[in-house]
Amino acid sequence: MAAVTEILVLVDHAxxxxxxxxxxxxxxxxxxxxPSAVFVGSQVGAARDALKRYGAEKIYVLDDVALTDYxxxxxxxxxxxxxxxxxxxAVLIPSSAEGKxxxxxxxxxxxxxxxxxxxxxxxGEAGPLTTQSVFAGSHTVNARVTHGTPIxxxxxxxxxxxEVDGGAAEEAFSVTTSDAAKTARIVxxxxxxxxxxxxxxxxxxxxxxxxxxxxxxxxxxxxxxxLGAAVGASRAAVDSGWYPHAYQVxxxxxxxxxxxxxxxxxxxAIQHRAGMxxxxxxxxxxxxxxxxxxxxxxxxVVGDLHAVLPKATQAVNARKS
Numbered sequence: 001m002a003a004v005t006e007i008l009v010l011v012d013h014a015x016x017x018x019x020x021x022x023x024x025x026x027x028x029x030x031x032x033x034x035p036s037a038v039f040v041g042s043q044v045g046a047a048r049d050a051l052k053r054y055g056a057e058k059i060y061v062l063d064d065v066a067l068t069d070y071x072x073x074x075x076x077x078x079x080x081x082x083x084x085x086x087x088x089x090a091v092l093i094p095s096s097a098e099g100k101x102x103x104x105x106x107x108x109x110x111x112x113x114x115x116x117x118x119x120x121x122x123x124g125e126a127g128p129l130t131t132q133s134v135f136a137g138s139h140t141v142n143a144r145v146t147h148g149t150p151i152x153x154x155x156x157x158x159x160x161x162x163e164v165d166g167g168a169a170e171e172a173f174s175v176t177t178s179d180a181a182k183t184a185r186i187v188x189x190x191x192x193x194x195x196x197x198x199x200x201x202x203x204x205x206x207x208x209x210x211x212x213x214x215x216x217x218x219x220x221x222x223x224x225x226x227l228g229a230a231v232g233a234s235r236a237a238v239d240s241g242w243y244p245h246a247y248q249v250x251x252x253x254x255x256x257x258x259x260x261x262x263x264x265x266x267x268x269a270i271q272h273r274a275g276m277x278x279x280x281x282x283x284x285x286x287x288x289x290x291x292x293x294x295x296x297x298x299x300x301v302v303g304d305l306h307a308v309l310p311k312a313t314q315a316v317n318a319r320k321s
Contacts, residue, residue, distance in 0.1 A: 005032065005033030005034060005088075005089040006033060006034055006036050006058075006086055006087075006088045006089060007029040007032050007033045007034065007035050007036065007088055007089055007090050007091075007092065008036050008038055008060075008079075008082065008083070008086065008088045008090070008091045008092070009022065009025045009026055009029050009035055009036065009037050009038065009056070009091075009092045009093075010025075010038045010040075010079070010091070010092070010093045010094065010099065010102070011037050011038060011039045011040070011047065011051065012025075012094045012096070012099070013039070013041070013043070013047055015041075015043055015046070016041070016043025016044070016045070016046025016047045017046065017047070018047045018050040018051060019094075019199070019202060020156070020161065020202045021094040021096075021154075021156045021201075021202060022037070022050075022051070022054070022094070023050070023054045023161035024154065024156065024157070024158060024159050024160075024161050025092045025093075025094065025154055026051070026054040026055050026056055026161075026166075027054065027055070027159050027160070027161050027162045028092060028121045028154060028158075028159055029055075029090075029092055030055050030162075030164065031121065031122060031123050032089060032090055032121065032123050032128050033089050033090075034057050034058075035055050035056050035057060035166065036056065036057060036058040036059070036060060036086070036088070037051045037056040037058070037059045037060070037168075038060045038062065038079065038082060039051070039059055039060065039061050039062065040062045040063075040067045040068065040075060040078070041062075041063065041067070041068055042063045044059060044061050044063070044170065047059075048168055048170070051166070051168055052165065052166050052167075052168035053163050053165065053166075054161060054162075054163060054164065054166070055162075055163075055164040055165070055166040056166045056167075056168050057166045057167045057168070057169070058167065058168070058169050058170075058171060059168055059169065059170045059171065060082060060171055060173045061170055061171065061172050061173065062078050062082075062173050062175055063172070064078070064174075064175050064177070066175075066177040066181075066182060067175070067177070068186075069185060069186055070177075070181065070182050070184060070185050070186065071184040071185075071186065072098055072101045072102050072105065073105065073180075073181035073182070073183075073184070074175075074177045074181045074182060075102050076101075076102050076105035076106050076109065076181075077109070077175065077176075077177055077178060077181050078173075078175040078177070079091070079102065079106050080106055080109040080110055081173075081175055081176065082173055082175075083106070083110050083149055084110065085173075087149075088149060089127075089128075089149070089150075090127075090128050090149065090150040090151075090152060091103075091106065091149060091150070091151050091152070092121075092152055092153075092154060093106075093151070093152070093153045093154075094153065094154065094156070095116060095117050095118075095153040095154055095155045095156070095255065096201065099153050100116050100117075100153050103116065103151050103152075103153045106151055107148075107151045110148060110149055110151075111147070111148050112145065112147060112148025112149045112150065112151055113145030113146060113147050113148060113150060113151070114145070114151045114152075114153075115130050115132065115143055115144075115145060115150065115151070115152045115153070116132075116152075116153045117132060117133070117153060117154075117155050117255065118130040118131060118132055118152050118153065118154045118155065118158070119131050119132065119133055119154070119155050119158045119257065119278055120158060120159070121152065121154070124144060126144060126146075127144050127145060127146075127150055128144060128145070128150050128152065129142055129143075129144050130142065130143050130144065130152060133277070133278045155255060155257045155278065156201045156202050156256070156257060157202070157204065157256070157257040157258055157259070158257060192246065195231075196225075197224060197225070197229070197230050197231060198228070198229070198230045199230065200230045200231075200232055200246075200247060200249070200254055200256060201254055201255070201256055202230075203229055203230035203256070203258055204229075204258050204259045204260070205224075205227050205228065205229035205230070205258055205259065205260045205261075205262075206224075206229055206230050206231075206232050206249070206256050206258045206260070206261050206262070206276070206279075207220055207223050207224040207227065207229045207230075207231055207232070207262040207264060208220070208231070208232030208233055208234060208249050208261070208262065208263055208264065208266060208276070209231070209232075209233055209234070209237055209242075209243070209264045209265055209266070209305075210233070210234035210236055210237050210263070210264065210265045210266030210267065210272075211234065211236040211237060211240070211265060211266070211267070212264065212265020212266065212286060212287065212305055213237060213242065213264065213265045213305065215237075215240065215242040216306070217231070217233075217237075217242060217243055219264075219305060219306060219309035219310060219313070220264055220305075220309065222309070222310070222313045223262070223264075223309050223312055223313045223316070226313045226316040226317050226320070227260075227262075227316060229260075229262075230256075230258075231243075231247060232247050232248070232249040232254075232256065232276075233247045233248055233249065234248070234249065234250065234266045234272050235248055235250050235252060235253065235271055235272065238253070249272065249275040249276050250271045250272040250273075250274060250275035250276075251270075251271045251272075251274040251275060252271065253275055254275060255274075255275045255276075255278075256275060256276055256279065257276075257278040257279055257280075258279050258280070259279070259280045259281065260279065260280070260281045260282075260283070261276050261279035261281070261282050261283070262283045262284075262285070263276070263282065263283070263284045263285070263286075263293050263297075264284075264285045264286075264305045264309065265285070265286060265305045266284070266286070266291075266293055267286070267288070267291045267292060267293060268284070268291055268292035268293025268294070268295070268296070269292065273292075273293075273296065277296055281298050281299075282296060282297045282298050282299075283297060283298065283299045283300070283301075284297045284299075284300045284301070285300075285301045285303065285305045285308050285309065286300075286301075286302065286305075287302065287303060287304050287305075288302075289302045
């Protein structure tokens with residue numbers, strides 16, 4: 001009988017509340033072998049049901065204050081020790097800023113290849129075969145790691161989570177953290193004010209505003225609320241102080257891959273396109289009919305967003321009533 005192929009999945013959670021990205025990673029991991037969730041923190045009890053529901057056969061619990069009180073270096077060391085003990089066939093990590101830094105450090109420590117921002121993973125005879133969107137989204141490539149344990153970060157919304165009951169057997173894992181990894185300590189945490197909207201990187205629908213809003217994001221927010229969407233912003237809007245940096249979409253902001261992306265008053269510079277053009281459907285509203293954004297949209301509206309968006313919001317709300 002062939003040995004079971006273990007796939008490690010780093011759990012993305014907030015105080016034990018498992019984010020959708022983890023359900024997606026567990027779904028992808030099942031294509032490759034047997035998923036094992038790696039939970040960092042003390043709230044595994046709150047996460048267990050969600051991890052079990054999406055097929056985690058095992059949950060490694062890394063409950064150590066060094067992993068939560070410091071920045072990413074201790075987590076990378078802990079994952080290194082876990083990889084060396086379990087010898088998994090792959091490690092899947094969310095493609096967040098923290099996730100990619102952990103993945104990079106881990107790949108160096110275990111002398112393995114690294115693939116970031118994958119949008120799909122399939123099993124292959126020579127190891128996991130990934131699909132990536134590269135060069136600011138202008139090309140799609142297939143790639144695989146050829147040396148060591150494949151370390152792969154995956155963009156949110158790359159796959160639809162599929163529920164499959166897993167064993168979810170918990171196993172405590174003790175880690176040893178070096179002094180060198182504990183040189184940047186977290187001294188304060190302040191939760192971001194709740195907006196009632198979905199998390200930008202996890203949302204199925206995103207409505208983003210740019211320079212064309214002239215600083216008035218009210219129409220953007222109203223359409224987003226009607227659609228149950230997250231709100232994003234271009235770099236121009238963020239640099240102008242019109243919207244917080246945490247909502248910036250683009251090469252120097254967050255990368256999103258929703259089912260629907262609505263670009264409002266955004267010209268479509270390559271910096272912004274790099275963060276959103278893997279969206280399944282793209283709609284743009286811009287009064288400049290020669291704006292570069294129209295080159296990649298599925299549906300475009302040439303018009304003043306301040307006139308178009310209220311009508312769109314009204315129509316959406318009318319269909320919901």
